[in-house]
Amino acid sequence: xxxxxxxxxxxxxxxxxxxxxxxxxxxxxxxxxxxxxxxxxxxxxxxxxxxxxxxxxxxxxxxxxxxxxxxxxxxxxxxxxxxxxxxxxxxxxxxxxxxxxxxxxxxxxxxxxxxxxxxxxxxxxxxxxxxxxxxxxxxxxxxxxxxxxxxxxxxxxxxxxxxxxxxxxxxxxxxxxxxxxxxxxxxxxxxxxxxxxxxxxxxxxxxxxxxxxxxxxxxxxxxxxxxxxxxxxxx
Numbered sequence: 001x002x003x004x005x006x007x008x009x010x011x012x013x014x015x016x017x018x019x020x021x022x023x024x025x026x027x028x029x030x031x032x033x034x035x036x037x038x039x040x041x042x043x044x045x046x047x048x049x050x051x052x053x054x055x056x057x058x059x060x061x062x063x064x065x066x067x068x069x070x071x072x073x074x075x076x077x078x079x080x081x082x083x084x085x086x087x088x089x090x091x092x093x094x095x096x097x098x099x100x101x102x103x104x105x106x107x108x109x110x111x112x113x114x115x116x117x118x119x120x121x122x123x124x125x126x127x128x129x130x131x132x133x134x135x136x137x138x139x140x141x142x143x144x145x146x147x148x149x150x151x152x153x154x155x156x157x158x159x160x161x162x163x164x165x166x167x168x169x170x171x172x173x174x175x176x177x178x179x180x181x182x183x184x185x186x187x188x189x190x191x192x193x194x195x196x197x198x199x200x201x202x203x204x205x206x207x208x209x210x211x212x213x214x215x216x217x218x219x220x221x222x223x224x225x226x227x228x229x230x231x232x233x234x235x
Contacts, residue, residue: 047066100117104117112144137224159222165227171230180198
C-alpha cells in the first residue's frame with residue numbers, strides 16, 4: 001500500500017466504496033471515548049473486540065463485542081453482569097503484552113484489514129497513548145488501514161505515499177514525525193508545504209488548519225497525523 005494513495009473513511013465516495021470491501025474491527029480500549037456522530041459513522045459495519053476495561057464503551061455505543069480479552073484488572077462487576085454471554089479470553093496480569101495488543105492479534109486472526117483503535121488517545125496513561133501511536137505505525141507498515149480515535153481526536157499513520165483525510169474546514173491538525181521526513185507536501189491547508197524536509201523533533205508541522213479534505217504526500221519517513229475535527233479555534 002505504500003507508494004499509492006491511502007484514502008481514509010470520511011474522505012470520498014471512492015473511499016467509502018473501498019471501505020465496503022474491507023473487514024473492519026474496532027478494538028475498544030480503556031482511554032477516553034466521546035460518542036460523536038463522526039465516531040459512530042466511522043464504526044459502521046465494524047466487528048468489535050474489547051480489551052479489559054474498554055468494555056465500558058460497549059454499553060455506551062450499544063454494541064456487543066465478539067470477544068473480551070485481558071487480565072480484567074480494569075473491569076468492574078457491572079460489565080460482567082451486562083455482557084454475560086460475551087466469550088472471555090483471560091490472561092494473567094504478568095503478561096508480556098498489553099490487553100490492547102492481544103485484542104489486535106485476535107482481530108488479525110479473524111481477518112481484519114482495517115483496524116479502529118477506539119479509546120486509544122488521552123486518558124490517564126500517556127505511556128499507553130504513545131504506545132498506541134507506535135502500534136498504529138507498525139500496523140500500517142504491515143499493510144493495514146488504521147484509525148486511532150478518542151471521538152474528539154483522530155490519529156492516522158503516515159508512510160511514504162499519498163494520503164487523503166477529510167476534515168471539517170477550520171479544524172486543527174498536526175503532523176508528528178517519528179523519524180526525519182523527506183518530500184513532505186501538505187495540500188488544502190492554511191500552511192501548505194511542498195516537497196519539504198522535516199528534521200526529527202521539529203515543531204514546524206504543529207497546529208495547522210484544514211480547509212476541508214487535506215492531501216499529504218511523503219517520499220520517506222514515518223509520521224502521525226493528529227487531527228482535532230471539532231476544534232475550530234484556528235478558524
